[in-house]
Amino acid sequence: MNIKNSLLCLLSFVILASCAKSTEISTNEENKYYIESWINTYHKGVKPLEDYGIYLIENKEGPGKKYDGEQYLYIDYTIRNMDRSIIQTSNIKLSKQISDYSSMRYYGPTIWNIKDTVVVAGLSDILKYAKEGSEITALIPSWLNIGTKYNSKLEYYKHKSNANNILYTINIKGFTNNIEKWEQDSVAKYINKEQEFKFKKDSNDFYFSKIKSSPDANPISAGSKVYVKYIGRRLDNSVFDTNIADTAKMYSIFNPYNKYESMIIKWADTENALRILDNGVEKNQIDGLKKALWKLSKGERAIAVFTSKLGYEGQWQGKVIPPYCPLMFDIEIETRDVD
Numbered sequence: 001m002n003i004k005n006s007l008l009c010l011l012s013f014v015i016l017a018s019c020a021k022s023t024e025i026s027t028n029e030e031n032k033y034y035i036e037s038w039i040n041t042y043h044k045g046v047k048p049l050e051d052y053g054i055y056l057i058e059n060k061e062g063p064g065k066k067y068d069g070e071q072y073l074y075i076d077y078t079i080r081n082m083d084r085s086i087i088q089t090s091n092i093k094l095s096k097q098i099s100d101y102s103s104m105r106y107y108g109p110t111i112w113n114i115k116d117t118v119v120v121a122g123l124s125d126i127l128k129y130a131k132e133g134s135e136i137t138a139l140i141p142s143w144l145n146i147g148t149k150y151n152s153k154l155e156y157y158k159h160k161s162n163a164n165n166i167l168y169t170i171n172i173k174g175f176t177n178n179i180e181k182w183e184q185d186s187v188a189k190y191i192n193k194e195q196e197f198k199f200k201k202d203s204n205d206f207y208f209s210k211i212k213s214s215p216d217a218n219p220i221s222a223g224s225k226v227y228v229k230y231i232g233r234r235l236d237n238s239v240f241d242t243n244i245a246d247t248a249k250m251y252s253i254f255n256p257y258n259k260y261e262s263m264i265i266k267w268a269d270t271e272n273a274l275r276i277l278d279n280g281v282e283k284n285q286i287d288g289l290k291k292a293l294w295k296l297s298k299g300e301r302a303i304a305v306f307t308s309k310l311g312y313e314g315q316w317q318g319k320v321i322p323p324y325c326p327l328m329f330d331i332e333i334e335t336r337d338v339d
Contacts (some may be wrong), residue, residue, distance in 0.1 A: 028143050028157050035141055035165060038082055045130040052153035053073060055139040062133020064173060069127070071175040072182070072324070073112040080167040082139070087166065098223045103252040104320060106234070109173045111324040113314055117146045120317055123168060130172050179324055184305040187326045190235045190305060205307040206291055211219055212332065214299035222269045225277065225338035226298060227262035230289075231330040235305075240320040265293060285312050292331055301332035 012276060032052075037053060039046050046055050067073065072230035078089040086098050092107035101107075114127065122140030129136055143156045150156050159236035178184040181245040184204040191199050197209040232241040239251040266276040271294040288310035296302055305328045308314070314323040321327070 002139055003240060006094075027160055028141075031142055031165065033155075038324050039139070050153060052141070052143070052157040054125045054141070054144060056126075056129065057137045057139055057167070058135075059129055059137075060135040062131045062135075063136075064132020064174075065174075067127060067130035067132075067172070067175055070115055071177050072179045073114060073127075073130070073175045074109050074173040076171040076173060078169045080169070081164050082167060084167070088262075102254075102319075104240075106240070106320050106322050106325075108236070108322075109171075110322040111179065113179075113323065120145050120163075121149070126168060126170060130170070132172055133173055135169065135171045136267070137167060140166050140168055168323065180307070180309065183210065183309070183324060183326050186235060187307055189307055190326070190328075199303075199305065202291070205309050205332055206288060207305045208292060208302060209304075210295070210300060210302045212299075212301035213336075214297055217297035217300060220267045220297060222267055224267050226265050226267065227334040227336060227338060228265050228293065229262050229332045229334065233328040233330070234321070235326050235328060237328075262334060265333075288327065290331055292329060293333070296331070296333050298333050301330070301334045304329050304331070 008057065035055070043055070043057055046057060048055050076090050077096060078091060079087040081087060086094060086100070088097055089100075090107055090110060092101065095101040095105075095107060114124075120140065122138070122144035125144070126138045126140075128135055140161045142161045142165050144153070145166060146156075146161050148159075150159070187205075187207065191201075191207050197211065199207040199209045201207055229244055230242060231239060231244065231247055233239050239247065239253060241264055242251075242253070243260055244250050245254065248254040248258075248260065266275045266277050266282060268274050271290050272284065272287075274290045274293055276285050277283075286306060288306035291306070291310065292302055293305035305326065307323045308324045311325070311327050312321055312323075316323060
């Protein structure tokens with residue numbers, strides 16, 4: 001799922017409908033009175049930033065530069081109901097506290113590409129106050145908890161919303177104008193730390209280390225098929241996927257419904273033409289994995305590290321790979337023949 005979906009789908013809670021004659025306005029009027037009462041009880045003196053706008057509950061201003069609205073943001077977030085119960089969070093400790101933790105999910109800061117993404121109006125208002133290192137908590141009223149765009153806050157207020165009021169906390173870890181360089185720098189830091197593998201630099205986006213060679217290494221002929229075992233990791237070394245059952249169990253991502261079998265790769269004349277065979281159907285694969293496989297022969301094993309340019313770029317992959325996430329793959333081509 002992408003950032004757009006993750007921001008909009010989680011904000012789908014129904015508020016009470018009004019039985020007054022003018023449903024759209026009176027519904028929000030009732031909600032506005034409720035919000036004002038809640039604010040007066042728990043955060044006395046806090047006013048909306050503008051008429052019908054968000055309420056800035058707390059702004060722990062960071063020491064860094066101000067966000068200009070165009071950069072890629074690196075953010076931790078927590079979304080709560082007004083009773084403080086957590087709807088969603090990127091914080092692993094909080095997820096464990098509310099028994100919502102899953103070893104099959106990614107936790108931690110994520111890259112937000114706000115300029116090319118539809119976000120709820122209230123979140124856009126919060127980010128106007130963002131500085132590097134800031135932690136901001138704001139109450140977003142239901143009428144601003146939508147992705148539809150209007151020209152004024154009053155227009156938002158006049159339209160009925162099926163969303164709920166939410167408390168949004170964001171922690172700005174950093175931001176960048178150049179996401180490609182940001183990823184390349186992250187990969188370079190990882191490579192410098194992992195000296196034992198003696199990585200060779202193919203480009204700023206791809207590093208490779210052969211950790212097992214075959215004495216009988218011969219080029220694999222086009223059209224032939226090979227078995228491949230793999231382990232996929234993020235750069236925090238957490239495993240997000242594997243076709244090895246014991247590895248899945250070791251990292252608590254084992255799924256009893258999965259078939260832990262070596263994948264079949266159909267070889268080709270060129271690197272880009274390599275394909276996975278899934279029940280006889282040819283499927284493409286990410287470029288980073290193809291580049292790594294192309295450097296191997298049967299019986300050889302390697303580790304490849306690459307940026308999202310050769311992976312999944314700005315898209316979520318399920319709940320395990322966030323946008324703009326560099327990846328590491330441990331791959332081995334088996335010696336046995338495919339029947």
